[in-house]
Amino acid sequence: MPYVWSCKEEPEYCLELWPHSSLPNKGFAIFIIITFIMLNFPLYGLLGTKYFWVIFTFLFVMLASVWYALRKNYKDRRILEKLTITSELCRLLRQNPTGEHQSWECNRYWTKVSLHETGGPVPNYITLSGGGRVVEIGSFLSEPERKDLYLELIKVIKKFKYN
Numbered sequence: 001m002p003y004v005w006s007c008k009e010e011p012e013y014c015l016e017l018w019p020h021s022s023l024p025n026k027g028f029a030i031f032i033i034i035t036f037i038m039l040n041f042p043l044y045g046l047l048g049t050k051y052f053w054v055i056f057t058f059l060f061v062m063l064a065s066v067w068y069a070l071r072k073n074y075k076d077r078r079i080l081e082k083l084t085i086t087s088e089l090c091r092l093l094r095q096n097p098t099g100e101h102q103s104w105e106c107n108r109y110w111t112k113v114s115l116h117e118t119g120g121p122v123p124n125y126i127t128l129s130g131g132g133r134v135v136e137i138g139s140f141l142s143e144p145e146r147k148d149l150y151l152e153l154i155k156v157i158k159k160f161k162y163n
Contacts, residue, residue, distance in 0.1 A: 002141060003149060013156050015083040017149075019140040028070060036063060079140060083128075085111075085156060092128060092135055106131030108160050115150045126150050 007014040023031070039059045046052040080095040091105040107130065116125040120139075124146045127134050138149050 002145070003138065005152075011087045013085040015081075015085075015153075017081040017083075017138050017141065019077040019079055020142070021077060023070070028074075031070075032063070032067060035066065039063060077140075081137060083137065083153075085160060087160065090128070090130065090157075092137060104128070104131070104133055104135045106133075108157070111157055113150065113153045113157055115147075122146075124150070126153070128153075 002020045003015060003017040005013060005015050039062070043052060043056060043059070046055055076097050078095075078097045082093045084091045084093075085108055088108065089105050090108040090111040092103065094102045096102065111128060111130040114127045114129065116127065117123065119125075120127075120136075122139055122143070124143050125139065126137050126146055126149060128137055129135075137153075138146055141149060
């Protein structure tokens with residue numbers, strides 16, 4: 001799962017969340033090389049003709065576009081969310097792909113975890129509320145992962161509320 005509880009002992013719980021990476025850098029390199037080799041097959045029949053450079057240009061632009069799109073996807077996935085729950089407060093820190101940081105905190109007793117099955121940007125949208133603000137958490141996770149995360153958050157928040 002693309003999240004882990006790094007501190008599971010009282011008086012502090014720490015949760016780190018990040019987007020899933022299904023294509024590591026080595027897989028990216030292999031994919032680009034195989035795509036390049038496969039795009040060359042139609043060119044062999046055109047060697048020495050005037051059409052070679054026309055087709056080659058289009059194939060090169062297509063390969064460059066795939067390269068750019070995959071690299072942009074890597075950059076857009078550089079998100080990290082850290083939720084810290086202590087006996088006093090609940091704090092969420094988010095690092096966006098641009099490197100910008102956002103934070104939210106409130107008294108942990110007033111922290112409320114909500115699951116919005118519909119109406120959010122994604123199904124089973126999780127929000128934390130308290131301190132006069134509502135913030136999202138884990139919107140980049142898959143739907144089953146968000147459901148599991150919601151149940152775990154409820155369990156941890158309840159443990160703090162009743163201790």
